[in-house]
Amino acid sequence: MKKKIVGVLTTVLAASLLVGGNHPVTVQVDNMISGTQDDEDTQSDEAEADAAEAEEEQSEEAKVAADPEDQPAATETPKEEKKAEKEAQKREAVENSSDSTSSDEKTLLKKAKKLAQQYDYTGAISVLKNNWKFATSDKMQEAAAAYMKKRDACVEYPLENITHVFFHSLIVNTSLAFDGDSDEAGYNQMMTTVSEFKKMLQIMYDKGYVLVSPHDMAVINDDGTMSRGKIMLPEGKIPFVLSEDDVSYYHYMDGDGFATKLVIDDNGDIKCEYKKADGTVVTGDYDVVPILDSFVKEHPDFSYHGRKGILAMTGYNGVLGYRTDGAYKTKKNLQDDQKAFLKANPDFDYDKEVKAAKKVAKAMKKDGWEFASHTWGHRNATSSTAAELKTDNKKWEKYVAPILGKTDMIIFAFGADIGDWEGYTSDNEKYEYYKSRGYRYFCNVDSSQYFVQITSEYFRQGRRNLDGYRMYYNPDMLSDLFDVSEVWDSSRPTPVPEM
Ligand SMILES: [Zn+2]
Secondary structure: OOOOOOOOOOOEEOOOOEEOOOEEOOOEEOOOOOOOOOOHHHHHHHHHHHHHOHHHHHHHHHHHHHOHHHOOOOOOOHHHHHHHHHHHHHHHHHHHHHOOOOOOHHHHHHHHHHHHHOOOHHHHHHHHHOOHHHHHOHHHHHHHHHHHHHHHHOEEOOHHHOEEEEEOOOEOOHHHHOOOOOOHHHHHHHOOEHHHHHHHHHHHHHHOEEEOOHHHHEEEOOOOOEEEOOOEEOOOOEEEEEEEEOOOOOHHHOOOOOOOEEEEOOOOOEEEEEEOOOOOEEEEOOOHHHHHHHHHHHOHHHEOOOOOOEEEEOOEOEEOOEOOOHHHHHOOOOOHHHHHHHHHOOOOOHHHHHHHHHHHHHHHHHOOOEEEEOOOOOOOOOOOOHHHHHHHHHHHHHHHHHHHOOOOEEEOHHHOOOOOOOOOOOOOHHHHHHHHOOOOEEEEEOOOOOOEEEOOOOEEEEEEEOOHHHHHHOHHHHOOOOOHHHHOOOOOOOOOOOO
């Protein structure tokens, strides 16, 4: 297939990270393939555009602030959530006392069961106890007693032993992705197929893995300091964090066998739109988000307190398959693929696009998903200057945050961190800038099983790529998660190209 767009960008980042402070590590493998937007010309053009849009920005920001849809979900700490939960339960208790159907014993038991399945025993117990029927219901009392027993049997999981795995958009049609064109190598190295992902989930679930969030591992206190979180799970369960990078369905991936956008279906579920080879558009489980949602629906105990995963988002091609970047509106400084998109879609309505993306993001957050910045332009934060990162982050705040909500998390593009393994210090200009913009959770890419740093100021975690490259060259490094031979998609061309 002939590609319209830029070639695959494959960066091997020789990292200076040391793992766990002991053994020197490894080559850090970048896992993103996309055109990164950081050449000088684009930069200055963008700066001009920014200046031209300064006024507009003012009013946009005001609108954003007033829009309740933009409340940050990702920044909610478990403590805040608990408080919200309690308030919701209180409200419910009041409602229940005057509404015989919703206070139905069976309904309450079912609700409590769902919370307990996701290890929120305290929540389950309070759903039951806060209802006036509790005093006279044997079943509710029995259930509450059983949940208390389960809660008491939970053990605190060591936070430093929590792994973090990540993916890119999944390959739906392997014959389109592996069609011999210039993008094939990158897809083979850095992507995972739908069938591989599904098998990984099943195996990890069977082993006792449970999805948690960095927001469970560390919490921000009212005074701005950070404290260690507490993850309580039944003996044998293994918490882990999952993230997916670059969920923008970039233009360059068009026609290569990937989903094209996330949408809300008639049941209110998040699904993917996917264009089949014959041109028909179907809706279904074609990427990480809907596949994981369906899996958790079937296996609620795969999720801790309703957690799903984190999406690391850039902005230059929009988000979630919606072309929401300012360039699509101003039509200035457009890249060739963006121009081609607008030409092919003469009815494109920017405001509608933004509205639709917001709706999807809101539904996802409600359903346990979180968003992180991956920088606006997929910038390498190690090699960029603090000033460049500032310019870039302003664009994220302007064009991405209004849609996804503010976030306190950065998942570094290319895994390229702003400091070495020893940690961030106050003389680190990049860190100080990001901190001043509310970022407190930082993730790089690290091949070791665990890399967790929690200080009184920030949280930091390394992530492991579960992609073709890692599976092919280092299957042994994934043995704690699954046996590569059990998940490997035989339609991958081999050998997987070296980086
Ligand atoms: Zn990336």
